[in-house]
Amino acid sequence: MSDITTLSLTEVRDKLARKELSAVEATSACLARIEATEPKIHALLHYDAEAALAAAKGLDAAGPNSDQRLWGVPVLIKDAICVKDAPTTCGSKILQNFTPFYDASCIEKMRAAGAVILGKANMDEFAMGSSTENSAYKVTANPWNLGKVPGGSSGGSAAAVAAGQCFAALGTDTGGSIRQPAAFCGTVGIKPTYGRVSRYGLVAYGSSLDQIGPLTRTADDAAAVLGVIAGHDPKDSTCAPRDVPDFEAALAGAADLAGLTIGLPDEYWGEGVDAEVRDACRAAVDTAKSLGANVVPVSLPHTPYAVATYYIVAMAEASSNLARFDGVRYGYRAPEAQSLEELYELSRSKGFGPEVQRRIVIGAYVLSAGYYDAYYRKAAQVRRLIRQDFLTAFEKCDVICGPTSPFAAFTIGQMSDDPLQMYLSDIFTISLNLAGLPGLSMPVGLGAASAMPIGMQLFGRAFDEATILRTAKVLGNALPLLPRPAAV
Amino acid sequence: MHISSEDAAKVAKLARLRLDDDKLERFAGQMDGILAYMETLGSVDTAGVEPLYSPVTHETPMRDDVAAKACSRDQILANAPATDGQFFIVPKIV
Numbered sequence: 001m002s003d004i005t006t007l008s009l010t011e012v013r014d015k016l017a018r019k020e021l022s023a024v025e026a027t028s029a030c031l032a033r034i035e036a037t038e039p040k041i042h043a044l045l046h047y048d049a050e051a052a053l054a055a056a057k058g059l060d061a062a063g064p065n066s067d068q069r070l071w072g073v074p075v076l077i078k079d080a081i082c083v084k085d086a087p088t089t090c091g092s093k094i095l096q097n098f099t100p101f102y103d104a105s106c107i108e109k110m111r112a113a114g115a116v117i118l119g120k121a122n123m124d125e126f127a128m129g130s131s132t133e134n135s136a137y138k139v140t141a142n143p144w145n146l147g148k149v150p151g152g153s154s155g156g157s158a159a160a161v162a163a164g165q166c167f168a169a170l171g172t173d174t175g176g177s178i179r180q181p182a183a184f185c186g187t188v189g190i191k192p193t194y195g196r197v198s199r200y201g202l203v204a205y206g207s208s209l210d211q212i213g214p215l216t217r218t219a220d221d222a223a224a225v226l227g228v229i230a231g232h233d234p235k236d237s238t239c240a241p242r243d244v245p246d247f248e249a250a251l252a253g254a255a256d257l258a259g260l261t262i263g264l265p266d267e268y269w270g271e272g273v274d275a276e277v278r279d280a281c282r283a284a285v286d287t288a289k290s291l292g293a294n295v296v297p298v299s300l301p302h303t304p305y306a307v308a309t310y311y312i313v314a315m316a317e318a319s320s321n322l323a324r325f326d327g328v329r330y331g332y333r334a335p336e337a338q339s340l341e342e343l344y345e346l347s348r349s350k351g352f353g354p355e356v357q358r359r360i361v362i363g364a365y366v367l368s369a370g371y372y373d374a375y376y377r378k379a380a381q382v383r384r385l386i387r388q389d390f391l392t393a394f395e396k397c398d399v400i401c402g403p404t405s406p407f408a409a410f411t412i413g414q415m416s417d418d419p420l421q422m423y424l425s426d427i428f429t430i431s432l433n434l435a436g437l438p439g440l441s442m443p444v445g446l447g448a449a450s451a452m453p454i455g456m457q458l459f460g461r462a463f464d465e466a467t468i469l470r471t472a473k474v475l476g477n478a479l480p481l482l483p484r485p486a487a488v
Numbered sequence: 489m490h491i492s493s494e495d496a497a498k499v500a501k502l503a504r505l506r507l508d509d510d511k512l513e514r515f516a517g518q519m520d521g522i523l524a525y526m527e528t529l530g531s532v533d534t535a536g537v538e539p540l541y542s543p544v545t546h547e548t549p550m551r552d553d554v555a556a557k558a559c560s561r562d563q564i565l566a567n568a569p570a571t572d573g574q575f576f577i578v579p580k581i582v
Contacts, residue, residue: 384537
């Protein structure tokens with residue numbers, strides 16, 4: 001049989017359902033691909049071939065089940081999401097020995113749908129970073145060019161999908177951490193509406209921003225996975241008690257974009273965007289027009305304030321969330337601590353990496369008495385204005401479109417000594433998290449200068465993932481398919 | 489607002505982090521730049537704007553207060569750095 005790891009998730013799923021392929025064969029193919037590519041890309045923190053094959057054997061013994069929408073499909077999970085009996089480190093030394101005894105709600109749903117979980121993908125420590133260079137364990141390389149970053153913080157998930165190690169991976173997006181690595185690695189990545197997917201079992205970073213979502217090769221694949229993990233969960237009170245549409249049915253038969261109005265925000269298409277990114281994204285918008293879409297200008301005037309707003313909110317929430325890591329109940333404990341205070345301080349000082357410490361300190365500062373109003377409250381007010389910008393823009397259009405990142409994947413080490421520069425690279429992704437709306441990044445070609453993948457974002461109204469998925473599918477079908485990454 | 493390494497040390501202490509002098513000096517410099525950047529928000533007119541702390545628009549009721557056993561003592565203690573089999577062990581406090 002030809003290499004099945006080049007197929008899309010929906011193609012493999014169809015073969016599995018028709019018994020042209022067994023779950024064990026699909027799993028073995030991915031494991032072989034992991035063995036071949038992992039020495040080059042270092043995308044994974046943990047995988048368990050034995051457990052994956054045992055799960056696949058169990059599925060084969062029971063036979064395909066049309067109610068299980070991911071039956072026999074091998075997947076990988078970002079290491080911020082708890083998977084029962086698998087190490088969950090969040091890319092941090094402070095959790096190096098942590099093995100949850102329960103599944104996150106999205107993992108329960110993935111298992112119930114028949115997915116085979118292969119292992120855990122590398123990430124920036126506690127999802128803080130835009131390059132996967134901040135992992136305490138390893139630096140993941142971009143499968144398109146091993147000298148470039150895969151993006152972050154779900155860089156391991158994106159690299160694994162691009163390299164064919166799995167057919168889908170779950171990531172998390174606090175400020176663009178699904179969409180930006182999807183763009184850098186040439187995959188599709190969707191950040192669902194805040195509240196669409198339960199966060200129960202996700203190690204929290206910025207609780208009012210974090211969402212779990214899939215990274216896949218196609219929009220159809222993303223619809224298949226999102227349909228499985230979405231839905232109300234009483235274990236997460238922020239998870240919306242509303243019905244989940246059949247995303248796959250919403251995409252079936254979609255052939256053109258007639259009747260769709262796409263808004264182009266001036267603020268996303270001007271200065272600061274590399275020419276190759278602008279050219280590739282403009283060409284994709286022209287393709288959308290040729291498919292029947294109507295294109296209108298829109299404005300998101302508070303965009304210049306999004307980065308500052310985002311980092312105040314995210315760091316404040318991080319400093320609060322990460323207070324639980326105290327060396328008492330789980331995680332790393334400094335062995336030399338003599339008092340309780342020393343136990344806290346030494347465990348946290350040795351367990352957290354520098355980027356996490358920096359964000360905790362700034363987060364504590366912006367929340368401290370005397371500065372709370374000037375920073376945190378002010379940021380929360382600007383956050384409302386940023387959301388209002390989107391609501392106003394969506395009165396004129398159905399989808400908002402712009403580049404995912406101002407540039408293609410950058411060189412490993414290029415920004416690691418300049419945190420502010422790294423934060424500014426998230427300028428086009430973070431507004432959406434502040435507003436809580438859904439967004440998808442899709443590949444629109446390779447950059448003329450860099451030969452690296454270029455990603456374009458589609459933003460949607462709250463809980464209207466179906467429209468951005470359908471747009472991405474139709475547009476994706478009309479654009480040339482990216483080949484398998486050259487470096488692997 | 490200028491952040492000195494003493495300021496950074498004070499906040500780090502509040503956050504239960506013990507950082508060496510080199511790191512404090514580096515953090516203070518970086519905080520200076522990052523906070524100066526954040527202060528650009530001061531130019532946004534937010535008079536009368538209600539802060540948005542969460543994008544959730546639905547009611548978020550608490551679960552019913554019903555006692556239920558979700559896991560065993562062994563499971564909870566399994567990830568602990570030190571236990572006596574029944575309790576977490578921490579250094580003596582008093």
